[in-house]
Amino acid sequence: MKDFRFWGLLPAHLLMMCTLIVPILIIIAVSVSTRGAYGGFEFEFSTDAYRQILFNEGWSGEMEFNPQYLFIIARTAVLAGLATLICMVLAFPVAYWITLQSAQMRTLLLFMVTLPFWVSMIVRVYAWLIILGNDGVIESALRATGLVEDMDTLLFNNGAMLVGMVYSYIPLMILPVYASIEKLDRALIEASHDLYGSRMTTLRRVILPLCWPGLGAGAILVFVPCLGTVLEPILLGGGKIMMMGNLIQMQFGGARNWPFGAAIAITLMCLVMGVLIVNGLRAMRQAQLKAESI
Numbered sequence: 001m002k003d004f005r006f007w008g009l010l011p012a013h014l015l016m017m018c019t020l021i022v023p024i025l026i027i028i029a030v031s032v033s034t035r036g037a038y039g040g041f042e043f044e045f046s047t048d049a050y051r052q053i054l055f056n057e058g059w060s061g062e063m064e065f066n067p068q069y070l071f072i073i074a075r076t077a078v079l080a081g082l083a084t085l086i087c088m089v090l091a092f093p094v095a096y097w098i099t100l101q102s103a104q105m106r107t108l109l110l111f112m113v114t115l116p117f118w119v120s121m122i123v124r125v126y127a128w129l130i131i132l133g134n135d136g137v138i139e140s141a142l143r144a145t146g147l148v149e150d151m152d153t154l155l156f157n158n159g160a161m162l163v164g165m166v167y168s169y170i171p172l173m174i175l176p177v178y179a180s181i182e183k184l185d186r187a188l189i190e191a192s193h194d195l196y197g198s199r200m201t202t203l204r205r206v207i208l209p210l211c212w213p214g215l216g217a218g219a220i221l222v223f224v225p226c227l228g229t230v231l232e233p234i235l236l237g238g239g240k241i242m243m244m245g246n247l248i249q250m251q252f253g254g255a256r257n258w259p260f261g262a263a264i265a266i267t268l269m270c271l272v273m274g275v276l277i278v279n280g281l282r283a284m285r286q287a288q289l290k291a292e293s294i
Helices: 002-031 048-054 068-099 103-118 121-132 137-145 158-182 186-194 199-227 231-236 244-252 258-293
Strands: 055-057 063-065
Touching (some): 002 258, 048 258, 068 158, 068 258, 121 158, 121 231, 186 199
8 A cells, every 4th residue: 555655656756856946056056056157047155236226336346225226025925915915805795695595697707707717818908908008998987977087097006016916816715715615604604694693793703713714825825926927016016116926037137147037046945935834823722722622
């Protein structure tokens, strides 16, 4: 049995090794290499790429603190967090409403939720250029109602990128929240009402605590891709607002500074791993408290 388990799982282990572990090790090796004279990298150990995140070399050769990349990291984390929070607020009532429908209607609605994934991400994000741009859908509607005569573009700012991120990744929040609500025992809701609990009290003290696993899973599924998003800063941000995703793309592309791009990628991976570790520790603590209560 042990031999069968080993040989049966060997293809999966080899696949994980070749597609996950080895590429990460290569990126780590590149991040501690030296930038080549004509771009790329040379296998000569150096921590200059990581030092460049915090410091810049001055005119006289001394190292000066440079917070511009910290601002990019902070902007990325804040926008990803806001997008995750907005997705949670919007997805919860949608998922709850879907669970109240008939079985056939639930199947249809879930299909509609996943339908955007059948369309290219570029097309989905590019559509917001038409909606938010000059003479776009929103501006034309406001002019038709007489509310505005002329307005500045809604594009090329943090708000436009936030809208695009929420639109792109909200299905990843709806699905796990729906799965969590669907398993909810309706008798607990009825018991809360029988004990004179208001709707808000029932939501706060019964429904939300029982749905936190789905909300947590959805938050990870949204937050992680938002950290590395590329299309929204390029299209909706106009390339003027830098985020970590397009910063990495620029370093591996036009700048040809592969060690620095790899260092930013490793920093992003560490940020993601930090979020996953915190969520894992929280889940383990909740499981431990539940086991102790039993």
